[in-house]
Amino acid sequence: MKAHGLMFHHFHNDEHQPGQGSISAATFEDMLHYVGIDRFLSAEEWYRRALEGKLSPDDRCITFDDNLKCQFDVAYPVLRKYNLTAFWFVYTSPFQGSLEKIEVYRHFRISEFPSIESFYQCFYQAVAQSPYEKIVETALKTFDPDTYLVEFPFYTKEDKVFRYVRDRVLGAEKYYNVMDQMIRDAGVDIQKLRGKLWMEVDHLKQLDKEGHIIGLHSHSHPTYLGRLPLKEQKEEYETNASVLENLLGKKPTTVSHPCNSYSGDTLKILKGLGVEMGFRANMFGALASPYEYPREDHANLLKEMEG
Known part of the structure; x- marks a missing residue:
C-alpha cells in the first residue's frame, strides 16, 4: 500500500437526490471509520509532508472534486464532527454564472x-x-x-x-x-x-478559514482536458487559478485532474502557475510527478467494505 487520498464526488440527503455513485452522510462516516479516523492527515499536514517527501505508506487524506453543494451540506458536517480537514478541488465557471x-x-x-x-x-x-x-x-x-x-x-x-x-x-x-x-x-x-448544485463563495471562504485546502480543477471541467490544444488547456487553468485567487486572496497551489485527463503539457502549465502538488484519480503506477499522487475512488472502497 502507498500513501493516497480518498476521492469523493456526490452525496445525497433529503435535499439532494440520490443518484449513481452518491452516498449518504452515514455511509461516508462508515467509510472513514473503516479506513480508520486516526489514519487521516489534515489537508495541511498532508500537503506539508508531500512537499517534504515525508509521507508514509499508511497516510491518507480526504479529497472532494467539483465544488458541489451536496458535499458541503452532507459531508462537511461529518468532517467537523471528527475535526478533519480535506482538499476541495474546484472548477470555477459556476462562480461566473455558468450552469456547467x-x-x-x-x-x-x-x-x-x-x-x-x-x-x-x-x-x-x-x-x-x-x-x-x-x-x-x-x-x-x-x-x-x-x-x-x-x-x-x-x-x-x-x-x-x-x-x-x-x-x-x-x-x-x-x-x-x-x-x-x-x-x-x-x-x-x-x-x-441555480443555487442548488454548486457551493457559493461563502462556503469556500468558510472551508479555507477552517484549514481545508482549496485547489484547481479547471475552469469549465472539460471531460477530456488532456486532449485539448495547449492554448485551451492553459486558458482553463489560468482562469481557474485567477478566479480562486480573487475569491480567496491566495494563489491555489494544488490540483486534481478533471476526469483524470492530463498530459505532459498540462503538468508544465500547472508548474508555471505555481502549483506544487496534485492528485490523479486512480491507484495505478508509481508516483511520476508531484502532480500525480494516487487516489482511491470511494466506489472501490465501498465495494471492498461490502465485501
Whole structure:
C-alpha cells in the first residue's frame, strides 16, 4: 500500500437526490471509520509532508472534486464532527454564472429517469434521431469495453460505452447538442438549478478559514482536458487559478485532474502557475510527478467494505 487520498464526488440527503455513485452522510462516516479516523492527515499536514517527501505508506487524506453543494451540506458536517480537514478541488465557471453542463446533465439523468439504464436507452434513441447516428454506429462496431477505462473497475459495461461515445466519438459540442435536445424535449427548465448544485463563495471562504485546502480543477471541467490544444488547456487553468485567487486572496497551489485527463503539457502549465502538488484519480503506477499522487475512488472502497 502507498500513501493516497480518498476521492469523493456526490452525496445525497433529503435535499439532494440520490443518484449513481452518491452516498449518504452515514455511509461516508462508515467509510472513514473503516479506513480508520486516526489514519487521516489534515489537508495541511498532508500537503506539508508531500512537499517534504515525508509521507508514509499508511497516510491518507480526504479529497472532494467539483465544488458541489451536496458535499458541503452532507459531508462537511461529518468532517467537523471528527475535526478533519480535506482538499476541495474546484472548477470555477459556476462562480461566473455558468450552469456547467457536466453537472446539469447529471442532475437531468437522476431527476428525469428511473434508472441509469433508462437514461442510456433514451440517450441512444436521441443519438439515432440526430445527425450523429452513423458515426456512433460505426465507432461502436470496433469498440471493446473490456479494454476501456480499466483503471476504473466500478464502471459497468454500459457506463464505459456511454463514456466512450460521449468523450471519444461525439466530443463536447455534439454531445451537448444531443443532451440539450433531450432536455428541451423533456420540458426541463435548467435555470431553476441555480443555487442548488454548486457551493457559493461563502462556503469556500468558510472551508479555507477552517484549514481545508482549496485547489484547481479547471475552469469549465472539460471531460477530456488532456486532449485539448495547449492554448485551451492553459486558458482553463489560468482562469481557474485567477478566479480562486480573487475569491480567496491566495494563489491555489494544488490540483486534481478533471476526469483524470492530463498530459505532459498540462503538468508544465500547472508548474508555471505555481502549483506544487496534485492528485490523479486512480491507484495505478508509481508516483511520476508531484502532480500525480494516487487516489482511491470511494466506489472501490465501498465495494471492498461490502465485501
